[in-house]
Amino acid sequence: METVAPFKEVIDEIKEKGGDAVKLCYQCGKCDTVCPWNRVRQFSMRKLIREATFGLTEIESEEIWRCTTCGKCHQLCPRQVKQIDDMVAVRRMATGYGVFPAGAKLIRSISAGLTSQGNPFNENRQNRADWAQGLSVRPFAEGMEVLYFPCCYSSYDPRLKKVAQATARVLNKAGVDFGVLGSSENCCGESIRKAGNEELFKRLARENIKAFIDNGVQKILVSSPHCYHTFKNEYPEFKVNFEVVHTSQYVFELISEGRLQISQEYGKKVTYHDPCYLGRHNGVYDAPRETLKRIPGLQLVEMAEKRENSLCCGMGGGRIWMETPKSERFSNIRMDEAIGLGAEELVTACPYCITNFEDTSAVLDYAEAIQVKDITEILQEVV
Numbered sequence: 001m002e003t004v005a006p007f008k009e010v011i012d013e014i015k016e017k018g019g020d021a022v023k024l025c026y027q028c029g030k031c032d033t034v035c036p037w038n039r040v041r042q043f044s045m046r047k048l049i050r051e052a053t054f055g056l057t058e059i060e061s062e063e064i065w066r067c068t069t070c071g072k073c074h075q076l077c078p079r080q081v082k083q084i085d086d087m088v089a090v091r092r093m094a095t096g097y098g099v100f101p102a103g104a105k106l107i108r109s110i111s112a113g114l115t116s117q118g119n120p121f122n123e124n125r126q127n128r129a130d131w132a133q134g135l136s137v138r139p140f141a142e143g144m145e146v147l148y149f150p151c152c153y154s155s156y157d158p159r160l161k162k163v164a165q166a167t168a169r170v171l172n173k174a175g176v177d178f179g180v181l182g183s184s185e186n187c188c189g190e191s192i193r194k195a196g197n198e199e200l201f202k203r204l205a206r207e208n209i210k211a212f213i214d215n216g217v218q219k220i221l222v223s224s225p226h227c228y229h230t231f232k233n234e235y236p237e238f239k240v241n242f243e244v245v246h247t248s249q250y251v252f253e254l255i256s257e258g259r260l261q262i263s264q265e266y267g268k269k270v271t272y273h274d275p276c277y278l279g280r281h282n283g284v285y286d287a288p289r290e291t292l293k294r295i296p297g298l299q300l301v302e303m304a305e306k307r308e309n310s311l312c313c314g315m316g317g318g319r320i321w322m323e324t325p326k327s328e329r330f331s332n333i334r335m336d337e338a339i340g341l342g343a344e345e346l347v348t349a350c351p352y353c354i355t356n357f358e359d360t361s362a363v364l365d366y367a368e369a370i371q372v373k374d375i376t377e378i379l380q381e382v383v
C-alpha cells in the first residue's frame with residue numbers, strides 16, 4: 001500500500017490560519033450524518049478534515065466553500081474538531097493565493113464593494129440610511145437608548161428594507177429613543193470573515209468600532225443574527241464590549257415591560273424558522289417564540305426540525321454570495337416542511353434566511369401557498 005507523505009508546509013499553514021483542530025478528528029463520520037448538504041448532494045466534511053490533516057487540501061476545489069457554518073456538526077462531533085474554524089482556515093489559504101472556483105468567484109467583487117463602500121453590493125455609502133426616509137428616524141446621538149444597526153441587506157435590498165422600516169415603526173410605536181449611524185457604518189464583516197478574508201474583516205470591524213466609540217454608542221440593536229454574533233462574540237477580540245441585542249429579543253422586552261402594546265388580532269397559522277446564528281450559535285430560541293405567542297389569534301405551529309435541530313437556510317458562511325444550483329437549496333426543503341404543516345406564514349428573524357426563502361418562493365412558485373416574514377413585519381400590523 002502506498003504511503004502518502006504529509007505536506008508539512010500546507011499542514012503548518014492550515015494550523016497557522018486557525019485549523020489546528022483537524023488533528024483531533026478520528027474519522028467517525030458523525031458530521032456527515034447531520035450536514036444539510038447530504039440532503040441535496042454528496043458532501044463530506046469528514047473527508048475535507050482528513051485532507052487538511054495530511055496537508056492534501058485542494059484549494060481550487062468548490063468543496064472547501066460549501067460549509068454554511070450552520071454549526072450542526074459541532075453539536076455532534078465527539079472530538080471538538082471545530083469544523084467551521086478549519087474551513088475558514090483553508091478559505092483563508094485560498095483567499096491568500098487569490099484562488100476562487102467558479103461558484104465562489106463573486107467573492108472578489110463583493111470584497112471590492114466592502115472595501116470601497118462598506119457594503120457587499122457596492123452601493124453608495126451615502127445612501128445607507130435611505131431606507132429610513134419618512135419614518136422619523138434620527139441620526140444617533142450620545143445618550144440615546146439604543147443604536148439601531150440594520151445590516152447591509154436591510155439597508156439596501158428592496159425586500160429587506162421593509163424589515164428595517166417595520167422595525168423603525170415598532171420602535172417608534174414603543175417610544176424607544178433610538179438613532180442610526182447611516183453612512184458612518186460598515187458591514188459587520190461576519191460573512192467575509194467566514195469566506196476567508198480576515199484582513200478585510202478586521203478593517204471593517206475597526207472602522208465600525210471607531211464609529212461606535214466616536215458616537216458614544218453603548219447598546220446596539222441588530223436585525224441580523226450575523227451582526228449579532230459578530231458584535232457580541234467577535235468584536236471583543238478588539239478589546240471592546242458593547243451591549244448587543246437582537247430585534248427578536250428587544251421587542252419581547254418591550255412587550256414584557258408594557259412599552260409595546262399589542263392592540264389587534266392576527267388570525268393566521270405561522271411557523272418559526274430558527275436562524276443558525278441566532279439559535280445554534282447564540283442560544284436565542286425562546287424570545288422570538290414568546291413574542292409570537294403574545295399576539296392574540298396567532299397560531300404558532302412548530303416544524304419537526306426546530307431549535308438546536310433547525311435546518312440551515314443555506315446562506316451562512318459567505319454562501320449568500322456563492323452560486324447554489326436551484327436543486328441544491330436547503331431553503332426548498334424548509335419551505336416544503338412549513339407548507340406541509342399548513343402554515344400560512346414562514347416567520348424568521350434573519351435577512352439572509354428571508355432572502356433565501358423569498359428566492360425559493362419565486363423559483364418554486366410558492367407565493368400563493370405561504371408568505372415569508374420577519375417578526376417585526378407581523379408586529380407592525382398589530383401594535
Ligand code: SF4
Pocket residue numbers: 024025026027028029030031032045046049076077078079080081083
Ligand atoms: S464528527 Fe468530528 S471526529 Fe467525527 S469525522 Fe466529523 S470532524 Fe471527525
Ligand code: SF4
Pocket residue numbers: 031034035036037045066067068069070071072073074083084
Ligand atoms: S457546519 Fe453545517 S454545513 Fe458546515 S459541515 Fe457542519 S453541518 Fe455541514
